[in-house]
Amino acid sequence: MTKIALLLALALLPAAAPLGARPLYQPFDVVIDLDETTFGRYIDPARSGDRPPTYILDGRGRIWRGLHGFSEALEVLDIFGARLSFFSAYHVPARNAQILAQITLSDGRTALQLAGRRLFSIDDVDYVDAVKRKDLTIVRPRRLARTILVDNEAENAFPGQEKNLLWLPTLNVTAFENADLPRFDLVAHLIGRQQFKAAKTYLEKIEREFLFDENKPVVMLGLIARALELSANAGVPLRQALFRLQWDGQSGAIAFDHEAYFANHAALAANLEVGVSLIRQYVNPQFTAASVLSGLSPRARFRRSQIIARTCQRVFGDSHF
Secondary structure (H helix, E strand, O other), rough: OOOOHHHHHHHHHHOOOOOOOOOOOOOOEEOOOEEEEEEOOOOOOHOOOOOOOOOEEEOOEEEEEHHHHHHHHHHHHHHHHHEEEEEOOOOOHHHHHHHHOOOOOOOOEEEHHHHHEEOOOOOHHHEEEEEEOOOOHHHOOHHHHHEEEEEOOOOHHHOOOOOHHOOOOOOOOHHHHHHHHHHHHHHHHHHHOOHHHHHHHHHHHHHHHHHHHHHHHHHHHHHHHHHHHHHHHHOOOOOHHHHHOOEEEOOOOOOOOOOHHOOOOOHHHHHHHHHHHHHHHHHOOOOOOOOOOOOOOOOHHOOOOOHHHHHHHHOOOHHHH
């Protein structure tokens, strides 16, 4: 998407609605996965020497956090008229309810209150060829054309419902959340004048992937907003609009390629920019996308900064720092 096209898309989005106004779109359903899609898990918080700045303890003592912009994205979707549901295929309802109750919107409501009774868990999955699948007919059996499944695992889409999937694949964030940061250590070891170009490219790739992984809820919001506009303007079902924006609408091919997803920087940046604009418009005028450092604990942020500084010194010398 070119800069001009993106600006035009932003201009076409609806103006902010007054509190209590009717939804901005015809009703549609968004079924949102939790683990590694809209929540991230801290790998080893005790080892890092401190607690994350924001965290959620589930019933099993694990520490989770809502990814950046999660509550804001939910709030905008609610304004748009979305009927929100949550579907985690790996945990029981009580645990899912517990973490959703700790995500608070600007008006004091929680994510759990937004979902009402539409909270689905491992008890609700179907098994097809021994693979867990999320059949959207459990949510809205007669309106699949206006139902979206947001998930990081493509195989969770029920056969015949692949076009309903908004795919947000997961980056392996262990390197970023562990105090040791092994992938950045690897970069530091690679650095030398001869290897600098390759190492710099690797570092930029990892940082770019982490940026979009940390901002998943904002990317989700931007893509849904663009699909809603395309659906309205082109007169096509919402899931067809979503399909066109994500995949090759001409050939009908759907390729769940992790590397290709993160390599499509222009599309991800466009969705992120639309999402940020909408959150600023409807929820928080000062909202910004998370930086590469936002998801790290304080000690991990400090250690990562040290590695980058040491890397630069080895390449350019002390005179630049």
